Amino acid sequence: MTRVVSTSPQRPADVVLDCPVTSAEEVSRTVAKARAAHRSWARSAVADRAAALTAMADVVAERRRELADLVVREVGKPIAEALGEVGRTVAILRYYAQQCFDPVGETYPRHDGLDFTVRRPHGVAGLITPWNFPLAIPVWKAAPALACGNAVVLKPAPAATGCALRLAELFAPHLPEGLFAVAPGLGDTGAALVGFADVVSFTGSGTVGRRVAVAAAERGIPAQCEMGGLNSSIVLPDADLDRTAAQIAAAAMGFAGQKCTATKRVLVVGAAADFTDALVAKIEALGVGDPADEGIAVGPVIDEAARQRVLAATDGKVLTGGGCPDRDGWFASPTVVTGLGPDAPLNTAEVFGPLCTLTEVSDVDTAVRLANAGTYGLVTALYGNDLGAVLSFVDECESGMVKVNAPTSGVDFHLPFGGEKESGYGGREQGKAALRFYSSSRTVQLA
Ligand code: UN1
Secondary structure, X not given: OOEEEEEEOOEEEEEEXXXXXXXXXXXXXXXXXXXXXXXXXXXXXXXXHHHHHHHHHHHHHHOHHHHHHHHHXXXXXXXXXXXXXXXXXXXXXXXXXXXXXXXXXXXXXXXXXXXXXXEEEOOEEEEEEOOOOOOHHHHHHHHHHHHOOOEEEEEEOHHHHHHHHHHHHHHHHHOOXXXXXXXXXXXXXXXXXXXXXXXXXXXXXXXXXXXXHHHHHHHOOXXXXXXXXXXXXXXXXXXXXXXXXXXXXXXXXXXXXXXXXXXXXXXXXXXOHXXXXXXXXXXXXXXXXXXXXXXXXXXXXXXXXXXHHHHHHOOOEEEEOOXXXXXXXXXXXXXXXXXXXXXXXXXXXXXXXXXXXXXXXXXXXXXXXXXXXXXXXXXXXXXXXOHHHHHHHHHHOOOOEEEEOOOOOOOOOOOOEOOOHHHEEOOOEOHHHHHHHOEEEEEEEEO
């Protein structure tokens, strides 16, 4: 029988979790139980829902170190970022606890009656999540779903299933039975979940995301898919060299570049020599090694296949990196390459790893055109102080999120998150946008 096995990327012999996959029949039963739990949850007082989300926040905060250590062990995220992720998870839960009290709906008064809208939960939210934010992504989907009165069935990425099961254990005492369930598994389990849930939210690859969207459309249920990026950072001649290089180094290489928001293309307007030297120096100064050690910014990639993909994709003139550091585990060296045309594979498809391209371009319009080229549209950053260039960039850029003098990676949970084109489908996540996604509007007319 196929099993879900997750191992530590820095110590591949360390098996973090080994459990059976959830069969389609089990998924069906779990969803049915969740739907029953949702019915009374949807009728509960908003104060009770807020209290449950607050208790979930408190338990994550109490277990901060334990959870961060598990993230480090299971997915190889450097400890500083893992602690940051736990903090973000707590903040998301508190934010949606607060949102429970917000007014919803519209009123249309009439002298002889009243028309208004209310929002209703969908039922069971099927969540399919990646391994790279093993706490924050499940929670930024689950918290608004629960706040709206839905139940949740979570199918985590196999490589991060240990984190998901631990979250479920910690949440269990604070939620009605069956309201938050985890269905460990591979693709078949995810497909079964899309087949039974009432609303689906997915983060992962474009190939799977498109399948999820089609399957959801066939069932007539709402779906939201976040599917990666090939994010550019554009550097204008007047950008603060040191600060910009430091931010791009972290955005490209932090957590070994394994974020859908990571910078994959650096577009330098004008002569690139000084900026290139500064960027290479910042990247070479990043600590590479055991993600459990403080001060390490770049740990391993998730598995051997990911490392092989990084090595195979390395192309062009290598400015720094190339190859692997001499250590056990799935390490690849932080790598910057240059001299590649806009249609080269590395400038057109996302490689999840510590690898980015650098290209010198003559002017800002060309940079924005290159950033817009291709099928992705998640996040683009511009570094510089020319207000006219900034405003035209904000206007012309074809991505869901635009950053000015700020890194492509790193998101604020109270702001809408999501991409254009093949990066995102079905609307934004997080913030108030998520509350709209996890509920539907009902129009009421009182004559
Ligand atoms: C971040 O940049 O902090 O899967 C979050 C991802 C994104 C989340 C990025 N959905 O990498």
